[in-house]
Amino acid sequence: MQVLHQLPKVRDADLLVGFESADDAAVYRISEHLAMVSTVDFFPPIVDSPDDFGRIAAANALSDVYAMGARPATAMNVVAFPSKLDISILGEIISGAVSTLDSAGCTLVGGHTIEDTGIKYGLSVTGFIDPVNLMTNTGAVVGDRLVLTKPIGTGVVANALKGGRISLKAARPVIKSMTTLNRAASEVAVELGVKGCTDITGYGLLGHAMEMANGSKTNFVFDSAAVPFFDLALELVSKKSNRPGAIANTREYLGTDVIIDESVSVEHHQLLTDPQTSGGLLLSVNESKVDRLMTRLQERSVHASIVGSVVARTEGWSIRVE
Known part of the structure; x- marks a missing residue:
């Protein structure tokens, strides 16, 4: 993103969403009622199971399209694979991804x-949307409530799993979350006219929330006690070896833009910037619609939480956690 901001600003009337607002995908208008949504994401394995990795990678890539309120249509593999490894491993990864794509x-x-020294896998995804239904980082409005659709803590759990400090069985509930699509949450949000949304991935909850608050020219206030965390992540985060380096890096990046009250526990403090893979959606919802949204999400088996509020812009900070 720092490199992109050094480039000349794109001047194209049909580019509805570019990189300036740090949104999850680009949106290009094709006609009055049709726009194309484009995104790409890939990364090294975070689990040892090739099938699970493929499913997670696909759900993660699709999430960017869902965060915009769009419907994914096509996908293309992005692969780096060492020639010394058995090609059947790649076959299992892609098979897992295809099963997730099919469900979407x-x-x-x-x-x-390409050939590389280590495995990397992901997808570029193209989707479509009527521009009137777009959800973006600029859509939060003062008075909205903030709703999070998945628990936080995948980064810590994945790090502990890769280090052999927990079993695959212990991590299975977290893997299930990472392989679960954000489709239902996105469809409910669009149905109720939500305009502010981002998905929670590499910058953690606070990093992506700050991008959304800044894009909307508002401030966000979170209730740390209302934020859902994986129980396993809460157990693991106190040990430094389980914490991804991105936790500290993101805190440094956020700087004084984020204020965290002393009452917030050390575990919550760490996990609020835990880098997520295939995390949930953070929705900014009109207060008059939030109860209906929560009911509809529950009906679609999405166990969401109301985690905060959107308040008027105050200089000197973007996010406060109480």
């Missing part, structure tokens, strides 16, 4: 592979 109604149409 998204078609794998090709891709590109």
Whole structure:
């Protein structure tokens, strides 16, 4: 993102969403009622199971499209794979991804592979949307309530799993969350006219919330006691070896833009910047609609939490955690 901001600003009337607002995907208008949504994401394995990794990578890539309120249509593999490894491993990864794409109604149409020293996998995804339904980082409004659709803590759990400090069985509930699509949450949000949304990934809850608050020219206030965390992550985060380096890096990046009250526990403090893979959606919802949204999400088996509020812009900070 720092490099992109050094580039000349794109001047194209049909580019509805570019990189300036740090949104999850680009949106390009095709006609009055149709726009194309484009995104790409790939990363090294965070679990040892090739099938699980493929499912997680696909759900993670699709999430960017869902965060915009769009419907994914096609996907292309982005692969780095060592020639010394058995090609069947790659087959299992892609098979896992395809199973997730199929459940999303998204078609794998090709891709590109390079040789590398380690495995990396992800997808570029193209989706479509009526621009009137767009959800973006600029859509939060003062008075809105903030709703989070998945628990926090995948980074810590994945780090402990890779280090052999927990078993695959112990991590299974977290893996299930990472392989669960944000489709239902997105569809409910669009149905109720939500305009502010981001998905929680590499910058953690506070990092992505700050991008949304700044994009909307508002401030966000979170209730740390209302934020859902994986129980396993709360147990693991106190040990430094389980904490991804991105936790500290993101805190440094946020600087004084984030104020965290002394009453917030050390565990919550750490996990609020835990980098998520295939995390949930953070929705900014009109207060008059939030009860209906929570009911509809529950009906779709999405166990969401109301975690904060949008308040008027005050200089000197973007996020406060109480």
